[in-house]
Amino acid sequence: MACAFMLLVVSSLLLSSCFLVSEAQSSHDPLVSGLSWTFYQSSCPELESIIRKHLKKIFKEDIGQAAGLLRLHFHDCFVQGCDGSVLLDGSASGPSEQEATPNLTLRPEAFEIINDLRARVHKQCRRVVSCADITTIAAREAVYLSGGPYYDVPLGRRDGLSFATRNTTLANIPAPTSNTSFLLSSLATKNFDATNVVALSGAHTIGRGHCTSFTQRLYPTQDSTMDKTFANNLKGVCPTSNSTNTTMLDIRTPNKFDNKYYVDLMNRQGLFTSDQDLYTDKRTRDIVKSFAVNQTLFFEKFISSMIKMGQLSVLTGTHGEIRANCSVRNSDNVYLSAVVEEEEETWKLKTKPPQSSIPYTMKYVLPLKNMRGTAKTAYLPVLQRSG
Ligand code: HEM
Ligand SMILES: *[C@@H]1O[C@H](CO)[C@@H](O)[C@H](O)[C@H]1NC(C)=O
Ligand SMILES: *[C@@H]1O[C@H](CO)[C@@H](O)[C@H](O)[C@H]1NC(C)=O
Ligand SMILES: *[C@@H]1O[C@H](CO)[C@@H](O)[C@H](O)[C@H]1NC(C)=O
Ligand SMILES: *[C@@H]1O[C@H](CO)[C@@H](O)[C@H](O)[C@H]1NC(C)=O
Ligand SMILES: *[C@@H]1O[C@H](CO)[C@@H](O)[C@H](O)[C@H]1NC(C)=O
Ligand SMILES: *[C@@H]1O[C@H](CO)[C@@H](O)[C@H](O)[C@H]1NC(C)=O
Ligand SMILES: CC(=O)N[C@H]1CO[C@H](CO)[C@@H](O)[C@@H]1O
Secondary structure, three states, X not given: OHHHHHHHHHHHHHHHHHHOOOOOOOOXXXXXXXXXXXXXXXXXXXXXXXXXXXXXXXXXXXXXXXXXXXXXXXXXXXXXXXXXXHHOEOEOOOOOOOOOHHHHHOOHHHHHHHHHHHHXXXXXXXXXXXXXXXXXXXXXXXHHHOOOOOOOOOEOOEEOOOOOXXXXXXXXXXXXXXXXXXXXXXHHOOOOOHHHHHHHHHHXXXXXXXXXXXXXXXXXXXXXXXXXXXXXXXXXXXXXXXXXXXXXXXXXXXXXXXXXXXXXXXXXXXXXXXXXXXXXXXXXXXXXXXXXXXXXXXXXHHHHHHHHHOOOOOEOOOOOEOOXXXXXOHHHOOOHHHHXXXXXXXXXXXOOOOOOOOOOOOOOEEEEEEEOOEXXXXXXXXXXXXX
């Protein structure tokens, strides 16, 4: 029915999404409804190459940015779903609330890179690709271009309308001081098992940590599960517990996405408690070992865990919106009115009418979830002028 309608409007353009949607990549679990492996195949076929081309250039200058982008996707997905809320100016983990603890852990450049990618993508394809999807693809590129595996990511996420509050962020991003018991039960609420937890933690094969994320393992007393030489070197980098220095998460191959992180853990050279305890705890120790000796196995489990993470509470279909600026909701975007004419075309192509009986010149009214604890409503732009 919906396909028939759209075929009338745009003929062959949407053929593929009507008939080929999620032709089950058989190695994966089924996708949540609304996501597909071929989502932008006709509306933005150059999407992934635009992103790769730009990120290649950025990573060539500073490979650390790959780690920043990978972590950004993690924060987005863990805090009220992969809906780009982490990107909103004013979200607790974004640049605005600088006093929030998790703020320290996200690189300001990562936000800029996502917005820059969005501008490039929208210039080519118009406003059809969400910030949440751009973040997802950027994270995949971060893994791949750092030497890790390539994997397809399902797409079709839409951008959320609600901010991630400071409390929601703190409640959903585990602290580096967490032990395995805490991680297992915390991630189980998102349906991750022990293998998922160990595999996802393997993202710490790239990137850096600030002293404040691990000095509780050094001062006042040294964590007995930490290698002595490693601890002494860390004390040099962090002479006081409040030092603003950083150090690499994986001392063996700090910039390469590989399985050496697990070798670090087996040598008691994991940086955070949350890392090292995966080797101490009996429930996860053998998983750590299996990844340390078999990188193929790690990559396999990492990919399936990332694809699972990338589907946490996503908005699809007509929910949410496609932001014109990843840092602000469209309703708050003072520049958007200037581009609305152009965008309406895009809406016509990509959006099916809510119900055939309702004239769809009507505004959508969607509930805003969870913003400062109270339900609010926000208006999406008018879909289409009559006729
Ligand atoms: C399992 C629980 C996790 C904990 C407790 C945790 C904690 C942390 C902490 C504290 C940092 C360092 C922040 C800083 O001091 O600058 C960090 C960095 C990082 N995390 Fe995690 N993380 C977890 C899971 C993940 C996941 C699931 C991913 C991605 C799939 C991820 C990717 C990264 C990356 C790439 C960095 C380096 C960031 C950079 O260099 O800017 N982490 N993590
Ligand atoms: C956030 O959490 C703190 C401490 O748990 C609590 O005192 C505060 O009221 C919460 N704020 C909101 C907006 O829920
Ligand atoms: C793990 O951490 C939790 C929460 O901080 C704590 O209550 C628990 O005792 C710890 N478990 C172990 C085995 O250390
Ligand atoms: C930063 O680390 C260096 C060693 O890498 C150390 O000499 C210096 O004192 C540290 N600075 C601070 C502020 O901790
Ligand atoms: C760290 O704390 C010490 C005292 O505990 C203080 O003298 C020093 O200025 C602080 N350094 C930073 C970088 O905050
Ligand atoms: C490593 O893991 C892969 C993927 O599960 C498996 O096919 C392979 O047999 C394993 N290799 C060894 C040496 O165990
Ligand atoms: C996006 O929004 C932010 C926050 O309002 C603003 O600072 C920035 O200039 C905007 N970017 C563009 C390209 O309009
Ligand atoms: C990513 C981010 O917003 N970082 C900020 C965290 O807060 C400090 C100040 O406390 C800022 O300097 C950082 O830019």
